[in-house]
Amino acid sequence: MEANFSLRQRIEGAVGLTRGLGRGLVDSSNALLRRVTKAKPKPEVVDTSLRIAHYNLVLMDGDGQVVWGMEYDTGGPFSFRPGHRLWICCEFTNRSAHEAGIAEFEIELTGEDGSVLSRFGDSFGDIVVVQPGETRKFVGQWSL
Amino acid sequence: MKPMKTNGSSSDSIIGRGVEVTGDLLFAGELQVSGKVTGTLTSQDGTLIIEATGEVDAQVDVSVCVIRGKFRGNVKAKSRIEVYKSARVGGEVATPVLLIEEGAECNAAIMMASQAMAKGQG
Numbered sequence: 001m002e003a004n005f006s007l008r009q010r011i012e013g014a015v016g017l018t019r020g021l022g023r024g025l026v027d028s029s030n031a032l033l034r035r036v037t038k039a040k041p042k043p044e045v046v047d048t049s050l051r052i053a054h055y056n057l058v059l060m061d062g063d064g065q066v067v068w069g070m071e072y073d074t075g076g077p078f079s080f081r082p083g084h085r086l087w088i089c090c091e092f093t094n095r096s097a098h099e100a101g102i103a104e105f106e107i108e109l110t111g112e113d114g115s116v117l118s119r120f121g122d123s124f125g126d127i128v129v130v131q132p133g134e135t136r137k138f139v140g141q142w143s144l
Numbered sequence: 145m146k147p148m149k150t151n152g153s154s155s156d157s158i159i160g161r162g163v164e165v166t167g168d169l170l171f172a173g174e175l176q177v178s179g180k181v182t183g184t185l186t187s188q189d190g191t192l193i194i195e196a197t198g199e200v201d202a203q204v205d206v207s208v209c210v211i212r213g214k215f216r217g218n219v220k221a222k223s224r225i226e227v228y229k230s231a232r233v234g235g236e237v238a239t240p241v242l243l244i245e246e247g248a249e250c251n252a253a254i255m256m257a258s259q260a261m262a263k264g265q266g
Contacts, residue, residue, distance in 0.1 A: 055241070072240070072259050073223065073259075074223055074224050074241055075189075075191070075207045075208040075221075075222070075223025075224050075241075076191070076208060076223075078224065078226065078243070080243065083229075083245055083246040083247075084243055084244070084245050084246075085243070085244050085245075085246075086241070086242070086243050086244075087241070087242045087256060088240060088241050088242075089240045089241075089256035089257060089258050090240070090258050090259075091258035137256070137258065139256055
């Protein structure tokens with residue numbers, strides 16, 4: 001009888017211990033889950049907007065050499081943000097007595113410190129000849 | 145009508161909500177329009193800002209034009225034009241730099257003219 005009682009006590013003790021261990025495991029796994037959930041990094045908001053103050057037109061010949069360049073003012077810095085589209089038109093008038101051969105052009109967007117923020121470039125595939133006195137327009141477009 | 149001159153300093157001028165102006169306006173610095181303007185708006189190096197509640201039906205010749213409200217007419221900006229999503233633009237637009245935000249209602253003829261052209265230097 002005593003032996004039965006002792007065995008029962010032992011079994012109940014073992015069951016209690018197992019339950020306790022189980023509760024402990026569940027608690028610690030919940031705590032871990034909470035910690036993991038808390039530690040989940042928030043998506044970083046990356047500011048991709050550009051603050052544009054100037055733009056440059058750069059013309060190049062067939063060898064990639066710069067033949068002409070000009071800086072323009074935007075009339076004060078402005079923000080170019082996602083969801084915006086931007087078009088910029090520049091023109092070159094050949095005021096020399098000789099024809100000018102242009103193979104490609106670039107329009108650079110620059111910040112207030114003069115650093116180049118973005119470039120739009122295009123090539124003509126062949127050399128475009130601009131006669132003396134002739135004017136040619138160059139348009140660049142951007143979207144964020 | 146004799147042209148109305150705003151303060152020649154670079155301080156802001158405001159045509160507030162509920163105010164209606166008809167005539168020729170010359171301004172310096174910045175002019176914010178939250179009311180209604182009909183006529184002409186001219187500024188050598190100034191900035192015209194048409195706020196979301198603003199309505200402008202005019203011939204505009206400025207350096208910078210920012211449109212958030214309603215514009216109808218011809219606008220020539222020698223530096224740039226910005227059109228935001230709350231804007232409704234009709235007429236003609238001429239500028240070397242044009243920024244348009246997605247959602248803007250722009251039913252205008254657009255002439256991309258270089259700064260030299262816009263300044264009239266050919």
